Amino acid sequence: MKYISTRGHAERQSFCDILLGGLAPDGGLYLPESYPQVAGQLEEWRGLSYAELAFRILSLFITDIPAADLKAICDKTYTAQTYRWCRPGRQAADIVPLTSLEPDFHLLELSNGPTLAFKDMAMQLLGNLFEYVLDQRGETINILGATSGDTGSAAEYAMRGKHNVRVFMLSPEGRMSAFQRAQMYSLQDANIFNIAVRGMFDDAQDIVKAVSNDAEFKAKYKIGAVNSINWARVAAQIVYYFKGYFEATRSNAEKVAFSVPSGNFGNICAGHIARMMGLPIARLVLATNENDVLDEFFRNGVYRPRTTAETHITSSPSMDISKASNFERFVFDLVGRDAAMVRQLWREVDAGGSFSLAGGPFAARVADYGFVSGCSSHADRLATIRDVWERYGLMIDTHTADGVKVAREHRLAGEAMVVLETAQPVKFAETIREALGRDPVRPAELDGLENLPQRVELVDAKVDQIKGIIIREC
Numbered sequence: 060m061k062y063i064s065t066r067g068h069a070e071r072q073s074f075c076d077i078l079l080g081g082l083a084p085d086g087g088l089y090l091p092e093s094y095p096q097v098a099g100q101l102e103e104w105r106g107l108s109y110a111e112l113a114f115r116i117l118s119l120f121i122t123d124i125p126a127a128d129l130k131a132i133c134d135k136t137y138t139a140q141t142y143r144w145c146r147p148g149r150q151a152a153d154i155v156p157l158t159s160l161e162p163d164f165h166l167l168e169l170s171n172g173p174t175l176a177f178k179d180m181a182m183q184l185l186g187n188l189f190e191y192v193l194d195q196r197g198e199t200i201n202i203l204g205a206t207s208g209d210t211g212s213a214a215e216y217a218m219r220g221k222h223n224v225r226v227f228m229l230s231p232e233g234r235m236s237a238f239q240r241a242q243m244y245s246l247q248d249a250n251i252f253n254i255a256v257r258g259m260f261d262d263a264q265d266i267v268k269a270v271s272n273d274a275e276f277k278a279k280y281k282i283g284a285v286n287s288i289n290w291a292r293v294a295a296q297i298v299y300y301f302k303g304y305f306e307a308t309r310s311n312a313e314k315v316a317f318s319v320p321s322g323n324f325g326n327i328c329a330g331h332i333a334r335m336m337g338l339p340i341a342r343l344v345l346a347t348n349e350n351d352v353l354d355e356f357f358r359n360g361v362y363r364p365r366t367t368a369e370t371h372i373t374s375s376p377s378m379d380i381s382k383a384s385n386f387e388r389f390v391f392d393l394v395g396r397d398a399a400m401v402r403q404l405w406r407e408v409d410a411g412g413s414f415s416l417a418g419g420p421f422a423a424r425v426a427d428y429g430f431v432s433g434c435s436s437h438a439d440r441l442a443t444i445r446d447v448w449e450r451y452g453l454m455i456d457t458h459t460a461d462g463v464k465v466a467r468e469h470r471l472a473g474e475a476m477v478v479l480e481t482a483q484p485v486k487f488a489e490t491i492r493e494a495l496g497r498d499p500v501r502p503a504e505l506d507g508l509e510n511l512p513q514r515v516e517l518v519d520a521k522v523d524q525i526k527g528i529i530i531r532e533c
């Protein structure tokens with residue numbers, strides 16, 4: 060399998076070559092040059108364990124790691140031990156247990172990994188792939204990132220203790236929930252560096268950009284990233300659409316819809332690819348919060364990224380995006396893989412503008428790809444958390460609530476709907492208390508997490524300070 064850029068750069072790459080990098084040289088995103096067709100394999104795959112299924116699917120995309128090694132990486136990644144933080148009564152060995160709220164209305168629990176958010180599903184694999192490829196090549200990497208919550212902690216828990224990898228993760232001082240801070244800052248691993256920056260998330264993000272744009276520093280200190288455009292993360296996420304489909308159906312003649320709480324379009328992009336591979340997905344329901352850039356696109360064909368000032372700070376903060384960094388992958392398919400067209404559209408976007416695909420074949424194309432959308436507000440979120448708690452005795456987090464709210468608007472009789480549960484409620488305790496008047500449930504093993512000693516360095520939002528820390532530790 061070779062990979063191509065959405066903007067047409069000529070060189071075809073193999074998986075391991077794009078694993079450690081970010082964007083393609085022309086600024087595009089990597090995609091497989093064709094989608095493997097697997098409709099004929101569904102029967103055989105239905106009964107497989109999660110790790111085995113991951114191996115079968117990833118083998119189609121990763122053809123430059125020997126099969127036995129890839130199998131070992133999958134077996135090591137998807138274990139009941141790693142995904143043990145599930146609700147009482149669920150089987151950790153399922154990795155992504157399915158809970159039925161009603162006949163044909165299900166939650167697929169993707170947040171049972173170490174940081175209690177779905178990002179672990181892909182990031183844990185990435186950690187093992189990085190370690191494998193760096194070992195093979197005798198290289199090291201220093202991952203530099205900025206986080207406002209879920210991504211940074213998922214990256215740290217995936218990379219902790221791995222050889223040849225260090226993580227320097229910037230977070231805005233005092234902006235994350237106490238639980239999120241404790242999750243990250245309590246890590247004592249020698250290769251994990253938590254850096255709290257006096258400022259906002261954007262200040263931290265700007266520092267990461269400045270360091271990455273310093274080509275000399277970047278090369279000398281082998282600076283890398285694990286952001287959401289990384290193809291391996293998307294690839295890993297394809298697997299749970301298959302697993303969720305098998306759990307929600309009895310035969311491969313049935314179709315299901317998936318509802319996906321969306322921000323950067325990474326999660327639902329994996330659903331789109333699963334559908335392109337022949338998984339019988341009737342529809343993909345895209346749910347946004349108040350930051351409705353993507354809902355706007357699927358309603359009227361206009362993609363208008365927001366400015367930072369226009370971006371709402373919401374109670375589903377992991378979906379607070381101004382532009383959707385993976386969206387270019389979908390648009391590439393939507394315009395018939397016309398790289399020149401994508402280049403032209405993103406010339407507008409990269410210059411701070413917008414584009415419209417309204418009119419022409421747009422509506423029909425979107426329908427062909429199975430996409431529908433909706434958005435959810437803080438009031439919707441509270442009402443949905445309350446309703447799900449009262450009706451089914453189940454506590455859901457704020458992002459999952461957005462998914463449930465929009466899923467309900469798009470349910471069709473006789474079609475199973477699977478809502479992806481993207482985080483556990485304990486990560487967003489304040490909103491849970493507002494909705495339910497009680498503290499969120501949390502896995503017993505995490506009692507007292509906030510009281511553990513924390514390891515974090517507080518610095519001013521200055522590029523040289525961050526560079527200084529990297530120089531000191533390398």
Ligand SMILES: *Cc1c(COP(=O)(O)O)cnc(C)c1O
Pocket residue numbers: 176177178209210287320321322323324325326327377378458481482
């Ligand atoms: C990252 C995240 C999302 C959004 O996923 P995208 O891949 O960015 O669309 C939704 N919910 C939670 C809890 C997240 O951490």
